[in-house]
Amino acid sequence: xxxxxxxxxENLHKYYREGPxxxxxxxxxxxxxxxxxxxxxxxxxxxxxxxxxxxxxRLERITAGKIFFKNQEITALPPAKxxxxxxxxxxxxQDPNESLNPRFTVRAMLHEPLYLHGLYRREAQILxxxxxxxxxxxxxxxxxxxxxxxxxxxxxxxRAxxxxPEFVVLDEPTSSLDMSLRIHVLSxxxxxxxxxxxxxxxxxxDLSTVRHLCSRVLVMYLGRVVEMGRTEDVFNDPRHVYTQAxxxxxxxxxxxxxxxxxxxxxxxxxARLLKPGCGLQDRCPFVRDDCRSPVPFIDLGNGHQVAxxxxxxxxxxSKKTGGT
Amino acid sequence: MFKLNxxxxxxxxxxxxxxxxxxxxxxxxxxxxxxxxxxxxxxVLIIAVYLLVAILGPQLxxxxxTETNPQSVFKPPSAEFRFGTDNFGRDVFTRVxxxxxxxxxxxxxxxTSSFLIGSLIGGxxxxxxxxxxxxxxxxxxxxxxxxxxxxxxAITSALGDTVQNVIVAIAAAYTPYFIRLTRGExxxxxxxxxxxxxxxxxxxxxxxxxxxxLPNALTPSLVQMTLVAGWAILxxxxxxxxxxxxxxxxxxxxxxxxxxxxxxxxxxYWVWLFPGIAIVLAAFAFNxxxxxxxxxxxxxxx
Amino acid sequence: xxxxxxxxxxxxxVVFQENSLRQILDRVSFNLxxxxxxxxxxxxxxxxxxxxxxxxxxxxxxxxxxxGHIWFDGxxxxxxxxxxMRRVRGSRIAMVFQNPRxxxxxxxxxxxxxxxAVRLHQDLDQSGAYxxxxxxxxxxxxxDAxxxxxxxxxxxxxxxxxxxxIAxxxxxxxxxxxxxxxxxxxxxxxxAQIFELIKDxxxxxxAAVLLITHxxxxxxxxxxxxxVMYAGQIMEVAPVQELFAHPCHPYxxxxxxxxxxxxxxxxxxxxxxxxxxxxxxxxxxCLFASQCPLVTPECLQSRQDLFDEQDTHIVYxxxxxxxx
Numbered sequence: 046x047x048x049x050x051x052x053x054x055e056n057l058h059k060y061y062r063e064g065p066x067x068x069x070x071x072x073x074x075x076x077x078x079x080x081x082x083x084x085x086x087x088x089x090x091x092x093x094x095x096x097x098x099x100x101x102x103r104l105e106r107i108t109a110g111k112i113f114f115k116n117q118e119i120t121a122l123p124p125a126k127x128x129x130x131x132x133x134x135x136x137x138x139q140d141p142n143e144s145l146n147p148r149f150t151v152r153a154m155l156h157e158p159l160y161l162h163g164l165y166r167r168e169a170q171i172l173x174x175x176x177x178x179x180x181x182x183x184x185x186x187x188x189x190x191x192x193x194x195x196x197x198x199x200x201x202x203x204r205a206x207x208x209x210p211e212f213v214v215l216d217e218p219t220s221s222l223d224m225s226l227r228i229h230v231l232s233x234x235x236x237x238x239x240x241x242x243x244x245x246x247x248x249x250x251d252l253s254t255v256r257h258l259c260s261r262v263l264v265m266y267l268g269r270v271v272e273m274g275r276t277e278d279v280f281n282d283p284r285h286v287y288t289q290a291x292x293x294x295x296x297x298x299x300x301x302x303x304x305x306x307x308x309x310x311x312x313x314x315x316a317r318l319l320k321p322g323c324g325l326q327d328r329c330p331f332v333r334d335d336c337r338s339p340v341p342f343i344d345l346g347n348g349h350q351v352a353x354x355x356x357x358x359x360x361x362x363s364k365k366t367g368g369t
Numbered sequence: 370m371f372k373l374n375x376x377x378x379x380x381x382x383x384x385x386x387x388x389x390x391x392x393x394x395x396x397x398x399x400x401x402x403x404x405x406x407x408x409x410x411x412x413v414l415i416i417a418v419y420l421l422v423a424i425l426g427p428q429l430x431x432x433x434x435t436e437t438n439p440q441s442v443f444k445p446p447s448a449e450f451r452f453g454t455d456n457f458g459r460d461v462f463t464r465v466x467x468x469x470x471x472x473x474x475x476x477x478x479x480x481t482s483s484f485l486i487g488s489l490i491g492g493x494x495x496x497x498x499x500x501x502x503x504x505x506x507x508x509x510x511x512x513x514x515x516x517x518x519x520x521x522x523a524i525t526s527a528l529g530d531t532v533q534n535v536i537v538a539i540a541a542a543y544t545p546y547f548i549r550l551t552r553g554e555x556x557x558x559x560x561x562x563x564x565x566x567x568x569x570x571x572x573x574x575x576x577x578x579x580x581x582x583l584p585n586a587l588t589p590s591l592v593q594m595t596l597v598a599g600w601a602i603l604x605x606x607x608x609x610x611x612x613x614x615x616x617x618x619x620x621x622x623x624x625x626x627x628x629x630x631x632x633x634x635x636x637x638y639w640v641w642l643f644p645g646i647a648i649v650l651a652a653f654a655f656n657x658x659x660x661x662x663x664x665x666x667x668x669x670x671x
Numbered sequence: 672x673x674x675x676x677x678x679x680x681x682x683x684x685v686v687f688q689e690n691s692l693r694q695i696l697d698r699v700s701f702n703l704x705x706x707x708x709x710x711x712x713x714x715x716x717x718x719x720x721x722x723x724x725x726x727x728x729x730x731x732x733x734x735x736x737x738x739g740h741i742w743f744d745g746x747x748x749x750x751x752x753x754x755x756m757r758r759v760r761g762s763r764i765a766m767v768f769q770n771p772r773x774x775x776x777x778x779x780x781x782x783x784x785x786x787x788a789v790r791l792h793q794d795l796d797q798s799g800a801y802x803x804x805x806x807x808x809x810x811x812x813x814x815d816a817x818x819x820x821x822x823x824x825x826x827x828x829x830x831x832x833x834x835x836x837i838a839x840x841x842x843x844x845x846x847x848x849x850x851x852x853x854x855x856x857x858x859x860x861x862x863a864q865i866f867e868l869i870k871d872x873x874x875x876x877x878a879a880v881l882l883i884t885h886x887x888x889x890x891x892x893x894x895x896x897x898x899v900m901y902a903g904q905i906m907e908v909a910p911v912q913e914l915f916a917h918p919c920h921p922y923x924x925x926x927x928x929x930x931x932x933x934x935x936x937x938x939x940x941x942x943x944x945x946x947x948x949x950x951x952x953x954x955x956x957c958l959f960a961s962q963c964p965l966v967t968p969e970c971l972q973s974r975q976d977l978f979d980e981q982d983t984h985i986v987y988x989x990x991x992x993x994x995x
Contacts, residue, residue: 089858104565124574131571144562148584161571204570224714224885228929228939235939250859253931257939280933294863295933296888300912302934308867309860311814312828374735375749384687384735 049116051211051244052078052101052134057110059096059268069319070096072268073110078212083238083245085259085276087252089291091313093268094248095139098214101246102136103127115211132162135205139217141197145189151175151200152185158207174203177240178233195226199233206237212244219254231258252295256280261348264288267313267324270342274349284343284351287325323353331355409661415654423470432460434467434620443637453639455628465643467620472602472651475536479601483540484594487547488587494548495555495586496578506552509545517542521604525613535614539604543597547590554586561585592662599655606648622648674745675702676879677726677847682739684721684730684903695721695734696903697958698974703896705846708873708880710890710911713900719883722900723849726881727766728756744846762792765845769855771832775824781835782808782820788842807838811868830861837868844876851883866893887930891915899923902958904974909984919986922959957989965990 059071071093078084086094099105101112103119112120119130135158138144145154155171164170172182178199189197198218205213215234219227235258238245249255255262256276263273264285272285283289290307297304309328320326322337329336335354343356404410422429438458446453452461494502512520517539524538558564559582567581568574602622608614609623610630617624622644629641684696696718703709711719724730726741728748741748743764751759768774776784785804789795795803801820808816811834824832833853840848850869854862870893873880882894890897891911898908899922907920918924931937956971957963963970969989977986 089860099565102569104568128571128573131569136566136569138562138566140562144566146563146567146581146585149581157572158570201566204566208571223716225929228931231931232939252859253933256933257931257936290860292933294860296863296866296886296892297932297934298887298891298915298927298930299932300891300915306863308864312830312861313858374730374732375737 048079050077050113051080051115052246053111053113053116054097054101055111055113057097057100057112058108059093059100059105060108069268071100072319074265074268074270076263076270076273078244078246080211081238081242081244082261083247083259085255085262086246086248086265087250087255087262088265088271089250089313091267092265094265095216096268097265098136098216098246098248102131102134102214128161132158132208133211134214135208135210135212136214136216137198137201137205137218140221141194141201142189142221144201145197147189150186150188151180151192154200154204155185155207158204162208164208170207174207177206177237178203179229194222195229198222198226198230202230202233202237206241206243209241210243212246214246214248216248217250218247220249220251227254234258252280252292264291267319269324270350270352271324272349272351272353274345275347278345278347278349282349284345284349284356285353286329286331286355406661406664408657409665412654412657412661415650416658419469419473419651419654422466423473426466426470429466430460430463432463434459434464435618443640445637446639452643453637455625455640456632461625461639461643464620464625465622465647468622468625468644469647471532471615471619471621472605472647475532475539475605476598476601476651476655478536479540479543480594480598482536483543483597484547484590486540487544488551488583488590490544491548491551491553491590492555492578492583492586495552496559496574496582502552505548509548512542512545513549517600518604518607521608522611522613525608530614530616532615532619535605535608538608538614539601542604543600546593546597550590550593551583551586554589555582558582558586588666592659592666595655595662596659599652599659602648602651602655675742676705676744677703677881678740678742679722679726680740680742682722682725682741683737684718684725684734685737686734694903696725698739699900699903699905700739701898701905701908703847703879703881705879706873706877707896708870708882708894710894710897711881711883711900712885712887712890712897714885716902717900718903719900720851721903723766723851723881723883726847726849727760727764729760729766761845762843763845764847764849765840765843766849766851767833767836767840767853769852771829771836771853772824772827774836775832777824779823780820781822781824781827781832785820785835785838785842788839792843803842804838807841808835810841811835811838811872812864813838828861829857830865833857833865834868837865837872841872841876845878847879847881848873849881849883852885854889862889869893887927888932899926904958905987906959907984907986913984917984919984920988921963921965925962957987965992 055075057071057074061068061070074097086097088094096105100107107120110120111118114130114134119127122130152171155174156167159167159170171185175182175184180196180199180203184192184196192200218234219230222230231254234245237243245259247255247259259276261274262276262279264271264279264287266287272279272283272288279288280292283292286307290309293304293306307330309325311328314327320337321339323329323340326332326336333354340352340354342350342352344350345356436459438454441450441454441458442456444450444454450460450462452465455461455464490505494505520542521538524541525534528534528538564577564582567577572581605614605621606623606626609616609621610627612627615621615624617628625644626641626648629637629644632640680700681698682696682700683694683698685692685694699718699722701709711722713719721730721734725736726748736749743759748756748759775781782801782804785807786797786800789800789803789807793800793803805816805820808820813819813831813834819831827835853869854865857865866889869880872878884890894911896908896910897914899906899920901922906922907914907918914923915927918927955973957974960966960970965988967990973989974987975989977988977991978984
């Protein structure tokens with residue numbers, strides 16, 4: 046069963062000018078999002094995942110590339126026309142303390158998307174959304190400063206689902222929450238996705254969370270796609286050195302598991318001094334000459350793509366004992 | 370700095386009781402907070418008194434502010450003329466009371482109009498930026514090069530000596546303050562996540578600015594408004610003293626002081642002293658309120 | 672058995688908050704031996720940071736000690752004067768905080784700050800101290816130390832700043848190192864590097880380390896021994912292998928089962944989320960009682976510590992079912 050891609054991103058580039066420097070935040074990202082799927086966008090800080098998401102939602106001006114929503118190009122739509130499309134793509138922001146307007150009540154925040162897009166049966170819909178995120182009617186008249194962190198984040202989620210969007214971008218939705226709250230919110234997101242058949246673009250640096258929520262994942266480094274594929278493929282059989290290093294660096298709460306850690310030298314280089322070729326060339330323990338020229342994608346089947354010359358050659362370095 | 374606080378169980382009960390007592394004395398949290406700033410409360414009380422005087426006005430005195438009375442010239446303060454009389458035999462107290470109405474009105478009108486116009490402009494240019502922003506800010510810079518009073522003088526001379534012109538002149542002199550303040554806040558607020566959220570939900574730009582951002586950008590301007598009210602009084606009085614703007618026989622504090630200025634040497638102190646105190650006290654009170662608001666706001670953020 | 676290097680004995684702290692006394696720590700006790708990394712794990716609000724601040728005697732003025740002692744190397748820390756304590760801090764007990772850049776003086780270059788720390792503890796002149804500072808910076812893995820030493824804190828990345836702090840700490844050669852979530856906000860690959868560094872430092876100097884974290888993966892990989900805290904009370908103390916293999920306290924079991932692993936999938940629906948720590952009353956009983964599957968009426972009245980034969984695994988539970 047082939048499905049039409051809901052969202053298609055083609056060769057997205059985003060550069061910032063900072064004084065005399067040009068910061069290459071996003072360098073040629075391409076991917077597709079299918080209806081109803083949870084797609085993870087992972088990477089460490091500075092890799093460009095948040096910027097990519099903001100570009101998709103046109104919160105930033107795109108330097109180059111194209112974005113298609115349901116086969117309609119929205120890259121250069123004028124703001125007035127874009128607004129109509131916004132009801133199908135919503136966003137849940139990272140910091141619940143900053144993404145809610147301190148002067149709005151919960152009711153006002155939930156009412157606004159309905160009002161802006163001319164949707165009716167408002168009171169009923171507001172209540173329904175509230176209950177879906179496990180909040181109560183009494184929260185409607187509260188202001189953000191009267192809510193806890195977890196409640197604020199749930200209001201943000203409720204706001205995003207008000208218009209029944211086709212996909213929701215979630216930017217690190219659980220990063221600022223406590224451990225116990227994190228699980229609440231995650232299972233809530235999981236349930237919502239199935240109930241409302243929404244697609245997610247789930248941005249996170251926390252790979253454990255992504256593994257549990259997403260069916261496909263894209264790993265980013267220095268604004269480029271490093272590896273992409275089904276979650277089980279990327280996590281069980283990572284082929285890019287960076288993915289392997291990333292996964293091997295995550296501490297596992299189980300002393301019986303023995304692993305080999307891949308240590309990358311140094312730190313993530315500045316996004317200002319971008320060299321051609323693989324972004325990892327200065328830190329990779331297996332670097333070769335052809336890593337310095339543009340790296341092609343190697344297709345390993347089942348949608349598993351890797352941007353590494355060693356993808357087929359080196360057996361997976363960090364084979365773990367045990368684990369599923 | 371880091372004193373080790375060891376408390377024995379018996380002491381805990383006392384400590385607990387003492388803290389509860391302090392908290393329960395002032396039931397309302399707002400009141401409790403306000404009382405932490407006694408100067409602010411003082412300023413508010415003084416302005417309240419002024420407002421009362423302004424509102425009750427004519428009922429406080431049987432005399433007419435402009436009616437001359439040649440027999441009672443330069444009488445010192447007494448039971449009959451509470452603040453004495455001036456060179457035309459008019460009751461100084463009456464003149465001060467009527468002047469209160471005029472001056473307060475000027476202060477409030479100047480403050481609100483410059484606040485409204487300045488904040489709107491500042492919000493707009495802060496949000497949209499571009500060349501309009503640059504042009505407006507250069508104009509603001511030029512206006513800032515002149516002291517507000519000088520500007521007011523220039524505008525009043527150009528427009529003519531009426532109360533309305535005085536209000537316009539002083540408001541125009543202070544509008545740049547609000548433009549700059551609100552623009553600065555708008556630049557800050559524009560980068561907040563809830564601004565992005567407002568856009569992504571589907572708000573058009575103007576609505577993001579007006580409904581979402583501007584209310585959050587007004588706080589420093591509101592504080593400034595009270596200060597400007599105080600300064601407006603000083604400016605209006607100053608202009609009148611110099612013979613610009615409001616002229617005799619209108620009862621205005623500055624006019625009264627200028628009328629009494631000649632009497633400083635001759636000793637009829639009551640003609641200039643009471644209006645003078647009125648000016649100083651009013652400006653002082655507005656200053657206290659403004660500073661107090663600023664302190665309260667800074668505390669809140671912490 | 673050797674004498675514990677650090678002995679926290681029935682430590683209790685209270686604070687007056689919102690019109691009542693709130694118990695922050697309740698009879699917290701644990702031992703730390705030299706050459707050992709001990710983890711203090713719990714959710715936010717469990718009191719782990721307060722415990723570490725108590726050891727350093729850096730508690731805010733509003734917090735009162737209502738009971739207990741802290742013995743360090745045979746000395747009762749509460750019996751020392753502030754002057755004497757100041758000599759202990761930094762030179763014998765050192766602490767590494769969460770936000771490394773905030774702990775550095777923004778106006779002084781990195782190398783100079785390390786040099787100052789060196790001069791405080793060694794008798795060297797300025798150039799000698801600066802040279803020693805460069806050495807230390809190289810020892811903690813800062814590449815290109817000579818140039819990095821000339822950088823100001825805001826020019827350093829988070830990981831680099833944390834290494835500078837560790838270098839400063841090494842200059843003082845402490846016997847006890849307290850690390851309070853030292854990698855919050857740092858990337859996972861940098862986190863792995865920092866913990867490797869801490870372990871190296873510990874092995875080289877033979878110092879004892881008290882590591883505070885909420886991440887059970889970190890505990891598993893870095894710590895030798897671990898104490899589990901909840902709502903200001905210690906629930907269980909055990910060697911790391913023991914704790915993961917045979918968790919006895921119901922809270923520990925719940926904690927372990929609620930963790931999402933990156934190498935293994937758990938079902939999101941079946942995860943039992945922990946209720947957040949509720950504001951504690953000042954009862955003498957166990958604060959986990961309301962959620963505990965092994966609760967007995969005795970649990971609300973008092974707490975018992977159950978030991979295993981070798982005194983290494985301690986469980987604070989009234990129900991003998993807990994130890995099997």
